[in-house]
Amino acid sequence: MTPAEAGILRPHPDGTGSPGSRIYGVILLVATAGFLGLALAISPSDTGREGMGETVRIMYVHVPVAVACYVAFGVTALASGMYLWKRTAGWDALAAASAEVGVVFTALTLATGSIWGHITWGTWWEWDPRLTSTALMFVLYLGYLALRRAVIDPAARAKRAAVLGLVAFVNVPIVHFSVDWWRSLHQAATISRFNPTIDGLKLLTLMVGMVLGVAVYVWLMIHRFRLQYAEDALEAKGLDIALAERRAEGRADRGDHADHADHADHADHADHADHADLSGGEVLA
């Protein structure tokens, strides 16, 4: 577990939050409510010859989640590089947590983009360069998460995932560029893109939205990172727990029915493991 820090940053012993993250969460909730009012009601619709009308409001969600997903994958790449350099578990946990949050934001980007496309183009999916390359990026990072689940040894997993986290990030611009080029060759005039003359209150709304999107990402990361850290710690204890269970079974078989028989069932694994380790030593001796 993380070292017990004093004050508002101390994490709750049975959770991933801390007083500080609670306060942050409440501020975020209020800010989101205010932002929704701004985006859905106060800001004007996009008028003008090539304007998007009311559908511009989807952009206030779409662009922030897209920005957040790029931030997330950037953090994954950075943490992967740092892991390969420093080889400490914290960087690996950060990369894993950020990739997972990033995949959620990518799914949201695709969904909001598709909804906007349905209203504007009349179809849920167009082979639009950005949609296509985002879909490929989504699958790419699903692969990253799948690789993390597939490798059992923590050190090997961290190393393979770190290489993949870096390579995937290098690959994003290649995919983006090639898909962009591919579509521009085939379509003489692409369907009118998100390119409105954005100004005043609309620009402010978009800016607030992007800041808020990154802020939500940070809040999710606080919790996801702590969860990842706790998962890794539990995994590291897994062998101790298994040993303790076998030893407890051994004691039970020899008729020593002390209260050790159902060790390491639930609750606080670490305590049980340490306890059983000591008593197990006696059995082996």
Place this chain on the structure above:
Amino acid sequence: MPDGAAILRDARLVVGKDLRLEWRSRVTTNQLLPFALLVLILFAFALDPDRRILREASPGLFWLAVLFSTLLAIQRAFSVETADGVADALRLSGLDPAGIFLGKAVGIALHLAVLEIALGAGVTLFYGATPHGPLLLVATCAAATAGLAAAGSLYGVLSAGLRVRDTLLPLLLLPVVAPVLIAATQAFAAAYERTSGAGWRWFGLLAIFALIYLAIGFFAFEPLLEES
């Protein structure tokens, strides 16, 4: 500082070993080649053997068939390295990791080159597509094959030794090589339509892709090999 001559020597050793393995087992000639030709026949079933559709789609179908065969070739190339504790032997051999990467990539590229020749003949024969612009075709094949082999070796070793490697490799590799499919298909289409000028731009993209993945593999193989 890596020693260039040693890396090349190690790469040659690995290529020689892989080619000897293939010479004795004949997996590529007896299994991969027939599979690739079978894929060409299946495309005809899917697209109606109307010669016009098949001919128009033949650049894309050719590279799709290459891509599917690449998956099998990589799985084969890395399953021989993980069986019977060969992975440990390879680590203990003292070969330079960059040399091993280069050797594996060149070995896979040679297998793919043979496959592409056969598939090219198949596309010409089955789909009636007459090739033009031989220089662009050969250059595209060379660059695309180098890119596929380099990316494939990297992802092959990433998923090597896992219980789910057979299902994981396509998920990891296919989105990554999507640009190769796009660029190689466009370059082939340009060559077939005798508009090679546009095709050379795609060749440039393929060459950059190959160089990037060769560079990544060069440096990433060491951390991937040193794990237990």
